[in-house]
Amino acid sequence: xNHHKLxxxxxxxxxxxxxxxxxxxxxxxxxxAGLTYGGQLMLTTEVENFxxxxxxxxxxxxxxxxxEQAERFGTKVMYEDVTKVDFSGRPFKxxxxxxxxxxxxxxxxxGASSLWLGLPSxxxxxxxxxxxxxxxxxxxxxxxxIIVIGGGDAAMEEASYLTKFASKVTVLxxxxxxxxxxxMQDRAQANPKISFMMNTVVEEFLGTDRLQGVKVKxxxxxxxxxxxxxxxxxIAIGHKPNTDLFKGQIELDAKGYIVATxxxxxxxxxxxxxxxxxxxxxxxxxxxxxxxxMAALDAEKFLHMDQG
Amino acid sequence: xxxxVIVGGGMAAFTAALYSARRGLKVLVIAKDIGGQANYxxxxxxxxxxxxxxxxxxxxxxxxxxxxxxxxxxxxxVDNVKxxxxxxxxxxxxxxxxxxxxxxxxxKTPQDLRVSGEDLFKGQGISYCATCDAPLFKGKTVAVAGIGDLGLDAILLxxxxxxxxxxxxKGDRLPGGHPALLKMVMQKKKVELVPFIExxxxxxxxxVEELKLKDLKGQGTKILKIDGLFVELGYxxxxxxxxxxxxxxxxxxxxxxxxxxxxxxxxxxxxxxxDRPYKQAVISAGEAAAAALAAYDWIMKQQGGAGMxxxxxxxxRIKK
Numbered sequence: 001x002n003h004h005k006l007x008x009x010x011x012x013x014x015x016x017x018x019x020x021x022x023x024x025x026x027x028x029x030x031x032x033a034g035l036t037y038g039g040q041l042m043l044t045t046e047v048e049n050f051x052x053x054x055x056x057x058x059x060x061x062x063x064x065x066x067x068e069q070a071e072r073f074g075t076k077v078m079y080e081d082v083t084k085v086d087f088s089g090r091p092f093k094x095x096x097x098x099x100x101x102x103x104x105x106x107x108x109x110x111g112a113s114s115l116w117l118g119l120p121s122x123x124x125x126x127x128x129x130x131x132x133x134x135x136x137x138x139x140x141x142x143x144x145x146i147i148v149i150g151g152g153d154a155a156m157e158e159a160s161y162l163t164k165f166a167s168k169v170t171v172l173x174x175x176x177x178x179x180x181x182x183x184m185q186d187r188a189q190a191n192p193k194i195s196f197m198m199n200t201v202v203e204e205f206l207g208t209d210r211l212q213g214v215k216v217k218x219x220x221x222x223x224x225x226x227x228x229x230x231x232x233x234x235i236a237i238g239h240k241p242n243t244d245l246f247k248g249q250i251e252l253d254a255k256g257y258i259v260a261t262x263x264x265x266x267x268x269x270x271x272x273x274x275x276x277x278x279x280x281x282x283x284x285x286x287x288x289x290x291x292x293x294m295a296a297l298d299a300e301k302f303l304h305m306d307q308g
Numbered sequence: 309x310x311x312x313v314i315v316g317g318g319m320a321a322f323t324a325a326l327y328s329a330r331r332g333l334k335v336l337v338i339a340k341d342i343g344g345q346a347n348y349x350x351x352x353x354x355x356x357x358x359x360x361x362x363x364x365x366x367x368x369x370x371x372x373x374x375x376x377x378x379x380x381x382x383x384x385x386v387d388n389v390k391x392x393x394x395x396x397x398x399x400x401x402x403x404x405x406x407x408x409x410x411x412x413x414x415x416k417t418p419q420d421l422r423v424s425g426e427d428l429f430k431g432q433g434i435s436y437c438a439t440c441d442a443p444l445f446k447g448k449t450v451a452v453a454g455i456g457d458l459g460l461d462a463i464l465l466x467x468x469x470x471x472x473x474x475x476x477x478k479g480d481r482l483p484g485g486h487p488a489l490l491k492m493v494m495q496k497k498k499v500e501l502v503p504f505i506e507x508x509x510x511x512x513x514x515x516v517e518e519l520k521l522k523d524l525k526g527q528g529t530k531i532l533k534i535d536g537l538f539v540e541l542g543y544x545x546x547x548x549x550x551x552x553x554x555x556x557x558x559x560x561x562x563x564x565x566x567x568x569x570x571x572x573x574x575x576x577x578x579x580x581x582x583d584r585p586y587k588q589a590v591i592s593a594g595e596a597a598a599a600a601l602a603a604y605d606w607i608m609k610q611q612g613g614a615g616m617x618x619x620x621x622x623x624x625r626i627k628k
Contacts, residue, residue: 048376052357053373281601290597297586
């Protein structure tokens with residue numbers, strides 16, 4: 001019988017921290033890690049802002065450590081994707097491609113995904129000069145030349161922030177006008193380290209094991225050229241919460257994030273949430289971990305009250 | 309003028325320092341004691357990513373991580389935070405520190421006994437952490453003023469080091485605690501119950517030498533000769549010095565909003581001192597990272613920028 005007191009969906013810092021806490025509280029949780037487990041940190045290289053690692057740690061190594069920690073206390077980790085959920089009645093139902101599960105409570109920690117350009121060279125150099133998180137990786141580019149791709153507020157903010165480290169920042173925008181608010185544009189434009197290339201897209205990220213130059217195309221003239229001094233590229237075209245699975249099951253906001261009250265509670269009693277799937281603002285590994293811990297403590301309390 | 313002054317020296321404080329400094333802010337940490345509550349924890353095995361560590365070890369590593377950046381640390385006790393027309397001024401040991409924002413992250417501290425002589429002998433024979441200090445009392449005579457499991461755990465631990473452990477009680481037995489644990493403690497030969505008393509005064513020359521006790525049953529007072537006194541009365545939020553500044557709940561915990569802001573714009577709070585029900589190292593760290601980013605955001609907005617943007621603000625704009 002595939003019944004569990006608690007099912008956790010997602011295996012980033014939020015899901016795994018929830019699992020560590022829930023397992024230590026003897027809830028014997030099942031965690032659906034998915035086929036591509038470990039969350040967004042699997043796509044990074046060195047993480048130097050996760051508190052407790054003064055020498056830094058490789059993202060995949062950190063996540064592997066959390067998985068082992070969760071398993072050590074009795075979490076059952078399933079390397080399968082949840083394909084369907086049914087929260088309409090209790091116990092809650094979850095399906096993977098091969099199996100059906102039921103659970104008295106659920107923690108959703110499916111995270112968010114950065115939107116990427118989708119170029120093959122981008123995938124190859126991700127974590128090696130190509131990043132989607134200035135807060136995480138900006139400091140690696142001290143005195144280097146970098147580009148920021150995007151024209152919204154996030155791109156302006158990242159460009160401004162990155163000038164603290166980079167020697168030069170060029171913002172690449174696909175169209176003639178920036179989407180960002182005027183005040184953000186003004187601030188970026190007043191920054192002597194920032195310049196703009198409008199009507200420009202990236203054709204290819206160059207380099208074998210790290211980024212060494214970018215091939216760009218001017219959409220107006222159709223001409224391509226290589227910016228060969230660029231060593232860092234930040235893609236700031238937005239994020240998307242991973243909530244397709246929950247549409248129609250649980251309350252989502254206009255952008256698809258899960259609506260949470262009291263930190264962890266969703267619109268369904270017994271279904272809790274933590275991490276980037278509800279955090280449109282900070283999106284840090286440690287903030288996600290903290291929220292995962294809260295979700296586990298609240299789920300534990302719920303089960304205790306529910307089952308006496 | 310600093311961008312941010314962080315009050316505290318534990319998990320939340322150093323994580324806030326790490327995140328603020330990485331955002332390029334000018335950071336000052338003012339800490340009374342480095343380590344905070346985690347110092348009282350021997351073994352942490354639920355901090356994500358670290359199989360096993362000690363409390364002090366964990367805090368030290370976060371401090372070291374923060375110190376890779378431009379973080380200034382002052383060892384002092386903050387006694388006041390005041391709002392200025394522009395920013396804030398924090399006072400500690402007679403010195404004043406101006407800043408654009410303040411992050412309160414001083415956590416919880418052990419509850420004092422509040423008797424005469426206590427302030428004089430703190431660290432000179434009076435300890436609030438048996439886990440930390442029990443080994444210093446090998447072969448000595450100690451007394452424990454405690455409640456519940458905290459007090460019982462302290463007594464049990466001290467029997468491993470001290471030659472004699474007096475268990476002080478106002479009634480006929482030790483208050484609270486798990487019955488099985490209480491039984492185990494009272495069976496220890498080294499433990500002697502001192503019932504129906506109240507501590508009136510802690511005395512000594514340079515360190516604790518004796519306790520003056522009030523006899524609650526009979527008349528008068530008596531003297532108990534000891535080398536050390538362990539106080540295990542639980543933890544409280546010592547928020548007296550900010551009670552006229554930010555909104556507190558009845559327990560003295562600082563009220564926070566979803567983004568770690570307090571009732572005063574520009575002041576943020578994170579960790580065990582907030583009014584959230586959770587008290588865990590990983591949560592303190594998570595809140596502190598958010599508080600630091602919120603402080604950064606606030607400073608940018610004050611300077612006329614749009615601050616840290618998010619998908620959410622973009623949506624609201626598009627909707628309008």
